[in-house]
Structures are given as C-alpha cells and as structure tokens.
Amino acid sequence: xxxxxxxxxxxxxxxxxxxxxxxxxGWRLVQLGATPLGELVEVNYSFDRDGRFLNLRLTLAAAxxxxxxxxxxxxxxxxxxxEMHDLFRVRVEGIAxxxxxxxxxxxxxxxxxxxxLAAAxxxxxxxxxxxAPTTPPAxxxx
Amino acid sequence: xxxxxxxxxxxxxxxxxxxxxxxxxxxxxxxxxIPALGFVHRGLEKLVERKDFQEFVxxxxxxxxxxxxxxxxxxxxxxxxxxQVDVPPxxxxxxxxxxxxxxxxxxxxxxxxxxxxxxxxxxxMHSWRVRERVLDLIEAxxxxxxxxxxxxxxxxxxxIDADGLRHLLGETAVLEQExxxxxxxxxxxxxxxxxxxxxxxxxxxxxxxxxxVGPTLRASGVAQDSRQLGYAAFxxxxxxxxxRTDGDSYARCAVRCAxxxxxxxxxxxxxxxxxxxxxxxxxxxxxxxEYTARTExxxxxxxxxxxxxxxxxxxxxxxxxxxxxxxxxLVKLLPGCDLADVALLVxxxxxxxxxxxx
Amino acid sequence: xxxxxxxKLTLKWALKKPVTRRYPAEPRRVIPQSRGLLTFNKAACVxxxxxxxxxxxxxIGVNRTQKKWAIDRLYCISCGYCxxxxxxxxxxxxxxxxxxxxxxxxxxY
Numbered sequence: 001x002x003x004x005x006x007x008x009x010x011x012x013x014x015x016x017x018x019x020x021x022x023x024x025x026g027w028r029l030v031q032l033g034a035t036p037l038g039e040l041v042e043v044n045y046s047f048d049r050d051g052r053f054l055n056l057r058l059t060l061a062a063a064x065x066x067x068x069x070x071x072x073x074x075x076x077x078x079x080x081x082x083e084m085h086d087l088f089r090v091r092v093e094g095i096a097x098x099x100x101x102x103x104x105x106x107x108x109x110x111x112x113x114x115x116x117l118a119a120a121x122x123x124x125x126x127x128x129x130x131x132a133p134t135t136p137p138a139x140x141x142x
Numbered sequence: 143x144x145x146x147x148x149x150x151x152x153x154x155x156x157x158x159x160x161x162x163x164x165x166x167x168x169x170x171x172x173x174x175x176i177p178a179l180g181f182v183h184r185g186l187e188k189l190v191e192r193k194d195f196q197e198f199v200x201x202x203x204x205x206x207x208x209x210x211x212x213x214x215x216x217x218x219x220x221x222x223x224x225x226q227v228d229v230p231p232x233x234x235x236x237x238x239x240x241x242x243x244x245x246x247x248x249x250x251x252x253x254x255x256x257x258x259x260x261x262x263x264x265x266x267m268h269s270w271r272v273r274e275r276v277l278d279l280i281e282a283x284x285x286x287x288x289x290x291x292x293x294x295x296x297x298x299x300x301x302i303d304a305d306g307l308r309h310l311l312g313e314t315a316v317l318e319q320e321x322x323x324x325x326x327x328x329x330x331x332x333x334x335x336x337x338x339x340x341x342x343x344x345x346x347x348x349x350x351x352x353x354x355v356g357p358t359l360r361a362s363g364v365a366q367d368s369r370q371l372g373y374a375a376f377x378x379x380x381x382x383x384x385x386r387t388d389g390d391s392y393a394r395c396a397v398r399c400a401x402x403x404x405x406x407x408x409x410x411x412x413x414x415x416x417x418x419x420x421x422x423x424x425x426x427x428x429x430x431x432e433y434t435a436r437t438e439x440x441x442x443x444x445x446x447x448x449x450x451x452x453x454x455x456x457x458x459x460x461x462x463x464x465x466x467x468x469x470x471x472l473v474k475l476l477p478g479c480d481l482a483d484v485a486l487l488v489x490x491x492x493x494x495x496x497x498x499x500x
Numbered sequence: 501x502x503x504x505x506x507x508k509l510t511l512k513w514a515l516k517k518p519v520t521r522r523y524p525a526e527p528r529r530v531i532p533q534s535r536g537l538l539t540f541n542k543a544a545c546v547x548x549x550x551x552x553x554x555x556x557x558x559x560i561g562v563n564r565t566q567k568k569w570a571i572d573r574l575y576c577i578s579c580g581y582c583x584x585x586x587x588x589x590x591x592x593x594x595x596x597x598x599x600x601x602x603x604x605x606x607x608x609y
Contacts, residue, residue: 005434028366029353031445031462046434046445051371053434076353076470083466097473104499105162105180112188197556200579268509271519278531285535285593291579299580327505 005053007044012058012067015045019056019070022047027054032070032080034088036112041065041090065089071096079103087112143168148481152181156259156485158208158251159495163488167481175476175484177469183499187459194454195221195429199294205461206497207288208251209439211244213461213497214293219373220435220448221295227425231375231417233297238375238412239310240284240292241437242405246317247276248440249398249405252492253328256395259485260337265327272320279313282306297422307413318406325399338392342475342487345389352471355464356442357397358491362389368438379411391490398492428454439464441492463497534595535578538571542609544590545569551582551591561606570608573598 010018027047035042043065045056058067069092070077081092086104101109146167152160160181166174189201202217203210215237222229254269277287283302284290292298302310328334344354349362359366360383367383369376384400386393429450436445442464449458468491475487513519521528547564559575560582562568576598583591 007432023351028350030443031447031460031467033447033460033462035449035458035460037457044447046447048436053436055434074351074353076351076467079466079469099176099178102178104183105178106183111185193556200556200577264510265506268513274519281531282533285533285580286578289577291535299584323505323509327509331506 004051005055007055007057010056010058012060015056015058016068016070016073019045019073022054023073025049029074029077032077032084034084034090034112036062036088038062041088043067043084043090045070060090062089066091066093068092069094069096086110145173150484150488154485156255156489157493157495158255159493161488161493161495161498163476163484165476165481165484170481172476172479172481172484175473177473179495179499181499182496186500187461190456190459192455195450195456196295196425196454198456198459200291203289203291203293205500206463206494208248208494209244209441209444209497210288211240211290211292212437212439212444214290215241215374216435216437216444216446217448218293218295219437220433220446221429223433223435224429224431224448224450225295225425225427227296227423229297230419230421230423232301232419233421235375235412235416236298236302236421237293238379239302239409240280240290241374242408242412243276243280243283244290245405245440246402247273247280249402250276250321252398252440252489253324253395256486256489257328257334259489260334262334265324265334268324268327272317272324275313275317275320279310279317282309294422296425297420299422301421307416311410311413314406314409318403321402321406325402328395328399335392337486338395339390341391341483342479342490343388343390344471344475346387348474349389349471352474353467354442354471354491355467356439356492357394357401358442358468358471360385361393361397363387366443368436368443371436373435373437375412375415378415379408381408391486394490428452429456432458439497441465441494441497442467444497461497461500463494463500465491465494465498468492469498530595532595535580535593536597537573537594538576538578538582539592539594540569540571540609541590541592542569544588546588548587550585550587554581554585556581568608570606572604572606574601574604 027049030046030048033044039062041060041062043058047054069081075096078095078097081095082099082103084090085092086101089110148165148167150163150165151157152162162178164176165172186201193201199214199217203214205213250269250273254266257265281287283306284292344362346363349359350364363385365383365385369381384397386396430452432449434445434447436443444464445462447460448456451457472491479487547562547567549562552560552562557575557577559572561570578593580593583593
C-alpha cells in the first residue's frame, strides 16, 4: 500500500498564502509536526484530500525557530501549535488560542527541543541509578 | 454575571484517562473550556533513541490500552513501507481480523462509558458484559486480553488455525445477537434518546474545517474513513464509511453502533477469504527514508510519521492520534452547554488521552 | 421508542445466574493460549544469553560462568520473544499468571 505522499519544501513567508490556497481547494488539515535534527528543526504541515497526502515542510534553525500561525485559516491548528511550542520550543506567532506554555504540563520545559534535551540529561544524571539486571547475584541456586 | 472556574478532571469518574479541563461557567452554563494535557505523558516519541526499531513495536503497542493493536500495526506498516517489505497475504488478513476485534472491544467499552456518563449504570454493565466475550476471544487468539503482542515487522507472530477460526465465527454469531440487544436500548430507549438527541451539534463544514476524524466526522455527514486507503486486507474487503447527517451526540452514538455490526461483517468476510500462506517474512537491515502511515483506529485516523537514517534507531517517530485531532472540536462544542452535559460531550468524541499524550 | 427493550434485558439477566465469577471460590477459567508466567527448564539451558539480548525490558539475567539464570518477575511482560529465540526450547509461557508480590523479587535458578 503505497499511497501518494508528497513533501513540498517552503519558506516561512510563503506558508500562510499556500495554506489558504489549500483550504480553498478543500484539503483537510491532518497534523502539524516538528522534527528536531540537532541544529535544525523541520516543521511538517500535513493535509489530506481524497486519499492523497500532501506535506509542506519548513526547515528552520533550532535556536531561532519562528513560524507564523495558520489559525486564521484552520482554527483547529491551535492545538498542534501549542504542542509544538510546549514540547519543541518552536515559537509560533499569532495563535488564535494561545495557552502560553500551559497546554502541556511537563516537569522539564520544552523536553524535546534542543535545550530540553540537555535539561533532561542533567535531571537523569543527578537521579539515583537503577540497577540494570545483567548478572544474577551470587547466591544459593534454587 | 459572575464567572466561576470549575476544574473538570484530571481525575473524574467518567473519564477513562486524565485530562484537565478548566470550565469557565456562568451560573451552570459553560462559557469557555481550557484544556491542559501532560498527565500521562511518557515521552514515547523520544524513546526511539534508546530502543531499536524492531523492539519498538512493543512500545508502540503500549501507547494505549484500548487501541493497542492498531498502534502496533500502523508502526509495522510504516517500517515495512520504508524497508519495502511485502507482507504475506495471510498476515494481512489476520491483522485485519485483530484490528476489527480491537474496534469491537473499543466501541463496546465506549458504549458502556457513555451510558455511565448519563447515569445508566446497568446499561454500562451490559455493554461491558458483551465486551468480556470479545476479550475472551482476543485472549484465545493472541494470548493477551488487552495488549495483543501479535504484530511484528514483516508479518504477525502467531497464527489462528482452522479450529481457532471456527471458534471465532461461532463467537461472532453470539456476539451479534447480544450486541443487537444493547444497541436496541441505545438507539430506541426513550430516556436515552431524550438525553442524547440535539446535544453538541457539529455541522458538516465545521467538522471538516476543525480537522475532526473518525466517528465524530462521519456523524456530521463526511464519508471519510482511512480504511478506504486499502491497507492490510481492506483492498480486497472494501469498507463503506457509515455516516449520519445530524451531527449531534445521538448521531455519533448511532455511527459507532452501526460500526459494531460492520466490524462483525468484516471479520466474517476475512475468515471466509483467508488465504493460505506463511505468516511472516524475515527482515534484515535497517530502514532509511521517511514515510507516513495512516490507519483507522476506533476513534479515527491515526498518523504515524517515521524518519530513519539507516541505523537501527529511528531518527523521528511522531504519532498524531485521533483524539488530538478531535480536541479542537471539544473546545468548540463545550461553550454554551450545561454543566451537567459536559461529561457527556467529552465522551462523545471518545477521548483516549493516553494516546494523545504518548 | 420504548422502555421495553431494557425491561426485557433486565428480566432476562435477572433470571440467569450472575455473569461475574465468584473468584477465588470459583477458579479462573483457563484459556489454553493465554500468555502468563515464564517457566524455565534448567536442564536444557546452555547459557547462550540470546534470551537476555532479546528481552525488551531487560528482565532476564544470565551468568555463563556461574551457570545461573535469573528473571525479574515484575519486569517480564510475557511477550514471548525469549521463548521464540531460545535455541534449546527451555523457556515456555504457562497459562497461569504470577502471584502478586510486594517486593521486586528476582528468581534465580
């Protein structure tokens, strides 16, 4: 089952216009996802119509990731954009319903983003190590 | 008028999983609903860095207990597509059977929870009594009641022999009769109908634009079902999406009830057409590339995006579960309803928060 | 639109015996394909450690020199990966489930 999946690279400035075009053509918003790749962050916007799957891809620098919000066109995107911000530290400007970081409650802020990885690693380093079962303790065999 | 903020959740008797909804109410009418997630967040998307892609099937299955098999199946489909693995026909049919059994058990669970949300405890118990029969059937074919452990990359891990298939057919006949008994109450009983009809109306265009999926979308009249993509055995056993036009809670209940019988029909057709072949092909090497697999879970369309770079650990694993897509609809439906209806409306989108938060 | 559907259902089930099992007085019904407790046949084991490598939770421990095999019962998820992988077929999943425990014990054989 290989359905038609296309990935369209796009610049952040062209995003809103292209999304408006897709909405007028009747595409359904499927998801917004962020992929952290070290120095870069890829943001995918996925749409579906009649079984065809279209992705718009933005590639941004992780340290200064900023995208405009698509909530003026698809209001439902606010959930995905809040999640992208809370987990990946991708700043989205102009979200219609902005929970300002309170949407996803996690102990470590931005756990999947670049700085979040370092913070999570620091938390792990100070935690008590759990003994991994590798060899059984020497004792009387059952 | 003074506004009060009432927290609904995270722990609430009617919720199967914790979600926090701050309800801003004005004298028993909800004005705004503010959701917050993160209570069951296990960071499973990050676990790909530790577990290699073959082991990860176990983690994918355990994202959720209610929709567990289809999570595992979608993960396997995504990796199989990346590695260009041809799954043997018998494995595809077996996956279809287990997927539909999973749908039966999920919808029966939901029917019980819906009855519980409007106070009909005995109907809740009856639905779950029928669900026990499905769980026994699942245990007889896979070994586990909730977590099937049957999918692996390249096929399935265990087979159902001829005796097992005969037992399956016998049980589905009994199931169908028992399901008719409770579905008749859900759809025809005067008190149930009065409680559900006209509540939480989602018009067709709004449902489409809000990105709803699954029965929530189909109850508003949009015939969208990811099984039409033809994965597993659905290429040979086509599925016609069940729709209703009203878009209210009664319509969403009716769609799920009708899907119960559709699933029984698909199981019968799959058993009748079961091909004879091996159940798995060996898989060597590592995946590379990116692909998005989409399947139809009981709650709607689930999207699995995997990205691999040739090592045994995946680079990125992203799950967009149907409840996450239905959350904006919930935020739109709640304002304007009574406080007593909140539990009902939250349940009509079939919330599976452990899926949503991974 | 009627209330008769539910009345019929309630009467029917009121006259039958209860669906719930009177556990533990009535024993659990055993389904032959159930995946439960992992059993180990020490006589057949050659301490190759394949089961330890395949275990997704790391519940199994193997000590080749001292000829010891151990399992953390509460970590085992009864997936059956080790059963499939063992070249000497000394592992099997029985139908009964493990007893409840208050400490994380390690069974050493």
